[in-house]
Amino acid sequence: MSESLDTEVKTNPQGDPITSVAAPKPTEVKKDPHADAKKQRVVTPEHMFFEAKRTKEFITGSEAAKEAVRRSNVDLSIAYPITPQSETMQLIGVLYGEGYVKEYYRGEEEYGVMSAIAGASRAGVRCFTATAGPGTLRGIEPIASWPGHRLPAVCMFTCRVVNAPLAIQPDNIEVSYLLNCGMIVFHAENQQDMFDFIMKAFIISEMNDVTLPVGVCCDGFFVTHARGYVHMQEKGIKLPPREAWRGAVPVLDAENPPARLSRDAPVQKSNFMAYNIHAVWQQEVWAAVERSRKYINKFMGGLCSAENMDKADAVIIASGSAAAQSREAVRLCADKGIKVGLIKVRSLRPFPTEELRQLCKNTKLIVIPEFNYVGWLAREVATAIYGHSKAKIIAGPHVYGGQSMPVELIVDEVESGLTGKKSTNVPLSAIMGTDVDQGAVSHFMQNI
């Protein structure tokens, strides 16, 4: 007689016998993914920018933007990622997952994103988004409406080619489209600037007498994808929240009917509207841009910075990545015995007009290298210092369509400008100032 075994065989849901014994389950402790975000302490802007201890990390510009947003107490971020130009908005999504950004979603496209940012800012929350190139131009109608509606927000523009044929390479032509919107525009040189400018932009943007959007531009790829050292405050602190009740305009009341999509009625010249209402409205937007100067001076150390200016033979004026290349050109020139100063323009709107007039009043030669065809910075500089400096202005060298800028190109222009040697990269028509062919200048001005 065989002995029957009544041992129970355990099976899995499919009926297969379970042959291995599972290890006893440890007591699961669910970690709150927002735990670290919840522990963040609010500190004053002054503490955040000037007193908080910083540590150095080697990160990309997109990561620098992410880290800035982490510390900026952002309520809402809306993405249309425009990959592969920048991974910034994907990284902001990570922050949302971690609880550092309160709301986050993907818009249909840039027009929708920028319109939604307008609505959110009007409703009183702190907003961040980023775009680039064609995305900037697709969104520019709502972007251009932000200042008039007095909407504080920060938008990062990681500049790239906008012209056909399609390309995703670096070129900062899109900055020229932003300069006349009425918004504040900064131009970051590197990853550190990206990190600092974004955080400071929130604070400047929301000052009552400013109440304007800020565009933080950088040269795509050179800043967004490349790594650089960034000195950052600890993750456990953040900026104070937006105090929308303190803005220059009331926030949108979306809770008490009748709700309005637009706070301000269309403004037409008529019997019920003063003839100059839109005119003074525009004046007020630009007055607010002017008022931002004192906050830029306070938090960013000035609209521009000057290096090596004492007894300089020539001065290079640059913004963004061109400033980094120019700094190296200054060093190469020094090796050749030419003393060259560098003015880095941080703020394009407002523009450092008075500062440049002072810095350039005795300058003989100004070289303005740029990452675009039209030379928008050269135009700005020439307009600002006209009648205040006798300097010869070389609007170049220019690279565009994805080219990088060899430092030697800038050095050549300094040498050509000082010696009169013919340049191989800048046409005579792009040289302004005394002792130049006025016909060529006229041709140049007409063609830009």
Add this chain to the structure above:
Amino acid sequence: MKTTEQKPERIIVPGPAGFHPPSAAQLGVMLPDPGQGLMYGLLEPREDAVIEEIAMKMLTNPNATLFPGPMVLWAWNDHAVEKAKAVLEIAAQIPNVLIIPMPDYRPKYPKIDHEEVINPNHPNLTIWGNKIEACIFIGVHCHYANLTLKMIRAGTNCCTSAICAEQGHEDAMLTIRDADAAKLRKVAQIFKRVRESMGLKLPENGENVRFTGTQSKVHGGKTHTNPLVFMPTPGGAAGAAAFGHKPEQMKREG
């Protein structure tokens, strides 16, 4: 040897300044720091001096008018109510003063009743219609105050003052900043002192505020009233959501 100190030329003065004059910011006028004020576009380090000048203008110019804005007209919270009371205390020091509200910022269709309200889209009509030559704006959001002040300077001869809870207004001829309820009460005290120093007396029945046409109609044809009888009662914060205000936030003003 003593020399006469040359005073800098006034920049922002009663107009009409022209068809479309540059804004004060374009003219280089910058907002004052705390404790300071602006007097005709020039920085005045002593805020009280600006208040005294506002009082002088309001006590001497024809048809002086107070323009209270939404932030003191509506009982958003207790602090707004306190400020409204202080505004009435200021009004109580100005003989024959008008009070014309700016209740909101929407343009008035099809036509504004310029005798009764002022609006940032056509403030010049109210100034012209009532021949106002001195005025004070209190409790208007800064953007709309700035639009209003620019337009009045362009097209009228009114001397504008702005008593601001934030940084002040460069387009006003006279402005002070950080005006919470306490500072508004201080303004009322300075007005009283200036008025008394000028020998100007208030009516014995305390009815020094002149009614507009509609105000007179709804008050049975009376021409004047005592502003202090309109002292508001403390309000709830129910309506505060509209402007995002909380009482504790507004208390932090200044």
